[in-house]
Amino acid sequence: MQRIQATRWEAEAHHDALTGLPNRRYMSSRLPDLWAHLKTTQRPLLAAMLDLDHFKKINDVFGHEIGDAVLRQVGSLLLAHVRSRDLPIRLGGEEFIVLMPDASPEQALVACERIRREIETHDWPAVTAGLHVTVSIGIAPMDDTETPWAQADTALYRAKAQGRNCVVCADSPPQRGLQCDPQVQS
Numbered sequence: 736m737q738r739i740q741a742t743r744w745e746a747e748a749h750h751d752a753l754t755g756l757p758n759r760r761y762m763s764s765r766l767p768d769l770w771a772h773l774k775t776t777q778r779p780l781l782a783a784m785l786d787l788d789h790f791k792k793i794n795d796v797f798g799h800e801i802g803d804a805v806l807r808q809v810g811s812l813l814l815a816h817v818r819s820r821d822l823p824i825r826l827g828g829e830e831f832i833v834l835m836p837d838a839s840p841e842q843a844l845v846a847c848e849r850i851r852r853e854i855e856t857h858d859w860p861a862v863t864a865g866l867h868v869t870v871s872i873g874i875a876p877m878d879d880t881e882t883p884w885a886q887a888d889t890a891l892y893r894a895k896a897q898g899r900n901c902v903v904c905a906d907s908p909p910q911r912g913l914q915c916d917p918q919v920q921s
């Protein structure tokens with residue numbers, strides 16, 4: 736009985752209560768295994784950092800409960816649209832990360848562009864009239880440091896600076912990215 740309780744506590748400690756996704760603590764616990772796997776495969780581990788656009792405004796205009804509903808639905812959309820080997824995690828607030836083992840930058844870009852589009856075109860008005868949600872995404876390799884997603888965070892910052900609702904890959908030239916939605920950039 737105690738073992739079942741302990742297992743449940745551990746599962747709860749590793750999952751975000753709102754979205755049901757794994758949380759930051761879970762990611763930290765998995766990283767040593769991932770680094771070991773990467774050393775064996777000699778392939779980089781790509782991370783996609785996602786941050787909902789103008790989420791504060793969504794809370795302000797529609798209320799915190801609708802904000803929570805948006806976060807839950809984004810969690811479901813991520814689970815539905817990442818590749819089967821990818822791991823979506825809620826880092827906190829309106830920030831998510833998807834760990835993409837064994838993905839090339841091109842594959843990661845295609846996957847992230849699909850996620851961006853799914854979020855943009857989701858039936859948000861069914862949640863509440865007038866609601867529209869977009870996401871900015873930065874892709875980069877994780878590194879073996881205290882903040883392994885720092886490069887992806889920098890790429891995300893560029894996506895925000897380029898007008899939001901777009902995907903930017905680290906090391907791609909400014910504005911050309913890998914690649915922003917031309918409709919959004921114009």
Ligand SMILES: Nc1nc2c(ncn2[C@@H]2O[C@H](COP(=O)(O)OP(=O)(O)OP(=O)(O)O)[C@@H](O)[C@H]2O)c(=O)[nH]1
Nearest residue numbers: 786787788789790791792794799800802803828829
């Ligand atoms: N509803 C809800 N809101 C949250 C939660 N966690 C964080 N927030 C809110 O998310 C908002 C994030 O706002 P900002 O960091 O200013 O970001 P933003 O408005 O998305 O702006 P950009 O990222 O620049 O597009 C804040 O208003 C937080 O209160 C949550 O669990 N539920």
